[in-house]
Amino acid sequence: MNSMKIAIAGASGRMGRMLIEAVHNADDATLAGALDVAGTSGIGTDAAAFLGKPAGVPIESDLAKGLANAEFLIDFTRPEGTLTHLEYCAAHGIKMIIGTTGFDEAGKAAIAAAAQKTAIVFAPNMSVGVNVTMKLLEMAAKSFSHGYDIEIIEAHHRHKVDAPSGTAIKMGEVIADALGRDLKDVAVYAREGVTGERDPSSIGFATIRGGDIVGDHTVLFAGIGERIEITHKSASRVTYAHGSLRAARFLQDRKTGLYDMQDVLGLR
Known part of the structure; x- marks a missing residue:
């Protein structure tokens, strides 16, 4: 070749x-x-x-x-x-x-x-590991479709100019698609003050910026009596x-x- x-x-x-x-x-x-x-x-x-x-x-x-x-x-x-x-x-x-x-x-x-x-x-992330993680999230979302609150937490270096990261948004899209939802309708990108109770259909995002973090992403499925975290961390x-x-x-x-x-x- x-x-x-x-x-x-x-x-x-x-x-x-x-x-x-x-x-x-x-x-x-x-x-x-x-x-x-x-x-x-x-x-x-x-x-x-x-x-x-x-x-x-x-x-x-x-x-x-x-x-x-x-x-x-x-x-x-x-x-x-x-x-x-x-x-x-x-x-x-x-x-x-x-x-x-x-x-x-x-x-x-x-x-x-x-x-x-x-x-x-x-693709918003070319890492093989991240993309295998995307597949795991699709599988998890179908199993945790009821009774679990979904939050996506991402961290990157201080120089990154967009938030949430493209990878975090893609994770949200994968999960929303698996649940038959449109991320545009259910995403919550900021919380401040008296927000009221959490909408169970929502997908929340939290963004961290600092230092030289290459890229960390965690999706939290929080239920009653248990929580499941699927995490990918990039070291390079x-x-x-x-x-x-x-x-x-x-x-x-x-x-x-x-x-x-x-x-x-x-x-x-």
């Missing part, structure tokens, strides 16, 4: 560097491009220089230059940047692995439309990078279509 030619968006950032290192260490992948925002200090430098093993791939702000040799783009940036990349990739048949979070409904619709022109894996972003490469492998034989990590892992 030919080596996958992969470009990385946000190449100067922490996640970008983790992705570059994962591509560098993979036997079946080659770093074919690197993107970052114009004005970023890394523009023009070798994307793999930080590894002490230059790849001969400069970090570019121009999409045509940065993606000229790429078959795949892995993007963990911001919604506005990802949507710009999406338009270019759809027009040029470049497959995308999107781990960016914080999209509004219009952004999600744009991704779905682009998937008619190129193949995309779109490397799990997201490895999951992204697994997603790229999944897309190799696909030309179009919108997929998520449940598809990649065969958990449907």
Whole structure:
């Protein structure tokens, strides 16, 4: 099988560097491009220089230059940047692995439309462990559909700009779907003052931000006389990078279509 030619968006950032290192260490992948925002200090430098093993791939702000040799783009940036990349990739048949979070409904619709022109894996969390956890939550929600209050608690580093996390929201969607509910109707994102008794159909969210927490997620099913907690904790972003490469492998034989990590892992 030919080596996958992969470009990385946000190449100067922490996640970008983790992705570059994962591509560098993979036997079946080659770093074919690197993107970052114009004005970023890394523009023009070798994307793999930080590894002490230059790849001969400069970090570019121009999409045509940065993606000229790429078959795949892995993007963990911001919604506005990802949507710009999406338009270019759809027009040029470049497959995308999107781990960016914080999209509004219009952004999600744009991704779905682009998937008619190129193949995309779109997931708020690329970790294999997190996505197995999603399957466990679906199973648990069906068993705890009556008499259990559901709360989702997530913690991330101080630099994360969206809340709740995309992973927490996805967990809520998985649980709500399993219960035949719409998360938009039952989600409670904040509590303060006299709130009244808890609506038993609601799904609550609590957000913690601090330090260098990579990502912790706990779903609490609280019943009378017992409570069940399903928790996933990330110690390193490397799990997201490895999951992204697994997603790229999944897309190799696909030309179009919108997929998520449940598809990649065969958990449907």
